[in-house]
Each structure stands twice: as structure tokens, then as C-alpha cells.
Amino acid sequence: MSTAVGRLVRAELALMTRDPLVLTFVFAFPIVTMLIIGGAFGTTPDQAFDGVNPAHWYVASYLTVVIAATGLVMLPVHLASYRERGVLRRFAAAGFPRWSFAIAQLIVGLMTTAVACALLLAVAAPVYGLPAVHDGWRVAVALPLGAIAFVSIGVLLGSLLPSARAAQAVGLLIFFPSFLLGAGGPPPHVMGSVVRQVAGPLPLTLLTNAVRAPWLGLGPATGSLIGVAVLAVAATAVAAYRTAL
Amino acid sequence: MSEPDVVSVRGLRKSYRARVVVDGLDLDVPAGEIVGLIGANGAGKTTTVECVQGLRRPDAGTLRVLGYDPVTQAGQLRPLVGSQLQDSALPDRLRVAEAIDLFSTARARAGGELLEQFGLAARRRSVFSSLSGGERQRLFLILALLNRPRLVILDELTQGLDPAARRNVWAAVRQLNDEGTTVLLVTHEMDEAEALCGQVAVMRSGRVVDAGAPADLVERHASTATIRFSMPDPPAGLLDLLRRLDGVRQVERSGALVTVRGHRRIIAYVGAALVRWEPVPTDLSVHVPSLEDALLGLLNGETGEHGEPVACTPADKELAGGRR
Numbered sequence: 389m390s391t392a393v394g395r396l397v398r399a400e401l402a403l404m405t406r407d408p409l410v411l412t413f414v415f416a417f418p419i420v421t422m423l424i425i426g427g428a429f430g431t432t433p434d435q436a437f438d439g440v441n442p443a444h445w446y447v448a449s450y451l452t453v454v455i456a457a458t459g460l461v462m463l464p465v466h467l468a469s470y471r472e473r474g475v476l477r478r479f480a481a482a483g484f485p486r487w488s489f490a491i492a493q494l495i496v497g498l499m500t501t502a503v504a505c506a507l508l509l510a511v512a513a514p515v516y517g518l519p520a521v522h523d524g525w526r527v528a529v530a531l532p533l534g535a536i537a538f539v540s541i542g543v544l545l546g547s548l549l550p551s552a553r554a555a556q557a558v559g560l561l562i563f564f565p566s567f568l569l570g571a572g573g574p575p576p577h578v579m580g581s582v583v584r585q586v587a588g589p590l591p592l593t594l595l596t597n598a599v600r601a602p603w604l605g606l607g608p609a610t611g612s613l614i615g616v617a618v619l620a621v622a623a624t625a626v627a628a629y630r631t632a633l
Numbered sequence: 634m635s636e637p638d639v640v641s642v643r644g645l646r647k648s649y650r651a652r653v654v655v656d657g658l659d660l661d662v663p664a665g666e667i668v669g670l671i672g673a674n675g676a677g678k679t680t681t682v683e684c685v686q687g688l689r690r691p692d693a694g695t696l697r698v699l700g701y702d703p704v705t706q707a708g709q710l711r712p713l714v715g716s717q718l719q720d721s722a723l724p725d726r727l728r729v730a731e732a733i734d735l736f737s738t739a740r741a742r743a744g745g746e747l748l749e750q751f752g753l754a755a756r757r758r759s760v761f762s763s764l765s766g767g768e769r770q771r772l773f774l775i776l777a778l779l780n781r782p783r784l785v786i787l788d789e790l791t792q793g794l795d796p797a798a799r800r801n802v803w804a805a806v807r808q809l810n811d812e813g814t815t816v817l818l819v820t821h822e823m824d825e826a827e828a829l830c831g832q833v834a835v836m837r838s839g840r841v842v843d844a845g846a847p848a849d850l851v852e853r854h855a856s857t858a859t860i861r862f863s864m865p866d867p868p869a870g871l872l873d874l875l876r877r878l879d880g881v882r883q884v885e886r887s888g889a890l891v892t893v894r895g896h897r898r899i900i901a902y903v904g905a906a907l908v909r910w911e912p913v914p915t916d917l918s919v920h921v922p923s924l925e926d927a928l929l930g931l932l933n934g935e936t937g938e939h940g941e942p943v944a945c946t947p948a949d950k951e952l953a954g955g956r957r
Contacts, residue, residue: 395734395735395737396735398734398735399724399727399731399734399735402727402731403724403726403727406726406760407726470724473721473722474718474720474721474722475721475722475723475724477688477718477721478718478721478722478723478776480688480711481686481688481711481714481716481718481721482711482716482736482776483711483712483713483714483738483780484711485708486707486708
């Protein structure tokens, strides 16, 4: 790959393998919490989980946790650190095309997400079994759209926040409520009405609905899917504008 | 017809909030020259070169760099400019050889040769965070030169380098210039500016206050040479003779120490006069004014040697003008 994007992607991947601890949050956190919470609720179908196996409910939900961890925690810190230290200025001064860095981060973020999702499923399969996918097309559309949306949000946060420490603080502040309300926490049926109303429009809730419902045969979740698509387009456009070199 | 200037800046203004950093700056960098931009901290030098590279958007003014507008045509311009930026870095774990690969375009010269030239060949597998300050500077210089740029912008080029490394870098810049590359050099090191630059522009408070060849600036702003020697019992008439020499402005005697001040040409006259009297002083010392003296004079707002206001010659104005 000799294009600017190709060279950036190759360098970023090499750097990632050299600093595997950076990926711990994206790779290990979703797996560990999925195993804990899946084990806590057991495998007996439950009405609180729309009548499905709770462990399967969480397997279908936790793919989006991987996506959110990448977008809300890993990327903002990474990008803010680059900006803080003048790495982005160096790329800009060296004549890297205007959009090359944003595109490279999108590609690296999507690749990271794909690997982390595969790892999560590989761990879940022997422990809880993988739930059958009822509407594969919708899941196949929702996952990459969600990944694009959250990676773009991550790139955007990294371009807005003044330092790596600020990015970490803000990223975690957004991630954990989103995680608890929209993917890895209690199912919506056991939430109070106010909490459910707060959780409903959150980006991670929309994405989780758009993936989990068609996966487990709980409905098409078309509204959530449209919401994710709109978010993906908007976040990508703003992120690309903000990170233009 | 003469070749157009590589850099042409007119009326550049740039503020950060209420603070005006560059205030109506004019600057021309002729093709094939090494032009130095010197001045105190906060004079606006780095902001100026960042605007020239298209890294900052000016508030006002017109800029043409290699025929392009850095604001609207940054995409076409940047591949033609090599730059070594102040306060920038590479990812900590990026190896030297990987940095070369990352920054190499189709126009790139052989990275291995540059690594050899700048003494980094043995460090090609080292990660950026393990490099010393001097090694980082040399790597940045390699990256600036890598893609055969037509204009190279070097900001605090030799900061952190030891004397030997500085000389190597200077030699590389001269070689680059000999090959036809135009260089815009931002520096605090006056010996560097004197050694490398055919022209320098002196900035103060966001403006160019004077410009010209280093020797011309010294002549205009710091032409006073000082000669000192010991003579416990000066022969009758010697001090009067020294006072009458062409260019001598002051002769002082304090105990055995005699101090003579005047234009640089007094160095020859005083030396010639002294050898006619016995015994000749054995501790004669000469302070020749340098570009640093000229800069200090300019930055302190002093006027020329004889009290006249500082003014650019027409030739200087081809390089840089003052405020508009």
C-alpha cells in the first residue's frame, strides 16, 4: 500500500501490535463483563429479556460494547494524544492529503472492532453458545453502520478535546452510562420509566437495538437502524471536517 | 527575466484571540536562497512560517508560495515543501525506518542514504521515544528533505544538537541549497544565521524591522569594534595618534588598560599603528561585532551607529519590508 492512507493504516497497525495494552479495554473489558453478567442472569429464557435466554441476550448486546469502547474510549485518547504532541501537525506539514488521517483512523477503528467482535464471539461460543441469527441482513447492516458511527464519534472527540487525559475522562464519562443504559446493563423492561426514556435515544441503545432485535428475532428495529444510519453519516461528515489535515 | 520569488507575503496578519502575533508582515524569499527569519521569542516567526506552509489560516494578507495560495491550495503546495517543525513529534513507538516509509512519497530519495548522511543508520530499528533530542532533530531533518522539496522550512533547526552534529546539519543544508533548493530558516542561533543565510529578516512584534545580508545588518546596527590592550606606560603621543585614526570614536585609558572603539576598519589601523611603537602589547584583544550584536541593537529599538533611524535599503526591501 503506497497511498497516504495505506501508509498511515500500516503504521497505525504496527504501532498497535507494539502496544497491546492500549487494546485491553476494547478487547478484554467486553469479554470479561459479558462473561460475568451472562453468568449472573443464567441461561433460562426470561420475560425480562423478551423471553430469550439472558446469556444470548448479552452475547447479542456485547458486540456493540466493543464498538462503543473503540469509539468512545480508545480512539479519542489516541487522537487527542497525537494532536497534543504535534503528530498531526507533522502529518499535515508533510503533505498527507487532507482526509487521509480521518480515513485511516476509520479503517483502523473498523478493523479493531472486527477483530474484537470476532474474539468476543469466539469466547462466548463455548461458554454460552451463539444465538441463531434470525435476520442476518439487518444485523450485517447495523454492525458496520454502528462501527462507522462510533469510530467517527471517537475521531470527533479526539479532535475536540484538548488533551489525552481530557479525552480519557470524557470518553469514560460517556461510555459507562451508555454501556449501562444501552447495552451491558439491565434489560429495558426492568428499568424505571424515566431511566428507560433517558436510555432510549442514546446512540449505543439505538445501535444495540438495531443489532440485538433482528439477531434474536425480536423485531426489525427499523427506527433504531435509521437512527444509527443518520448518526453514521452525520458523525463521519463532522469528524472528517474536524480532522482534515 | 528573473525567477519569481518562492515565497511572497504581503500584509500578513495573525492574531490569537486579542493578541496580535503577526502584524502586517511582508516577506519575499528569492528562489535558490537561504533566508533566515530571526528575532526574539514571541516575535511571530513560527506563526509566519506556519502560515506560509498552510498550517494556519491568516487573518489578513496575501501569500503565494511556489505559485500557490497556502490557504486555498494547501493540498498542491504541501508536497512541494519540506519542513522541520518546532514542537512536533512522531508516535512514540514508531521506528526510524518506519517513519521514513510513512513519510516517503513517489518523489522520495533513498531513505538509507539520508540515514547514513545524518548518522542515524544504526538507529533505523529504534523507536522514536528512545531517540535523544539531537537524534530526533536529525530525523525530522531527514523527513523534511526526503521527498525532494522545492522549499524547505526549518524551524529551530539545530536546537539540542551538539557542536559536531550542528556542523553536519549545516553542511547538509548548504548541500541542499547548492542543489537548488530554497530554504527558509527560523533560528535563534545567530552564528547559524551568519553561517548559512545569504539574507536575514529581523522580526520584532510581528513585523520585519530590517532585512538584508548578515554583514549589511551588522554594518548598519552594530559596526562598533572594540580593541583592548595593556600598556602600563604608553609612549607620549600614542593615544593622540590612535584618536586621530580614521574611524576611531573613543580611546579610553583605565590604569594600564587601553580601550579603543570605532568602526571595524580601526582594527587594521590600530594594529598598524601599534607595531610602530615598542614594545608591542602582548595581550591585544579584538571584539568584532556580530549579527547577534546587530540583533540586540534592533530588538532594543536602537538606531544605527550614528543615531540615524533604521531603514531598509531598496535591495533589502526586495527581501522584506516593514509594516504596511
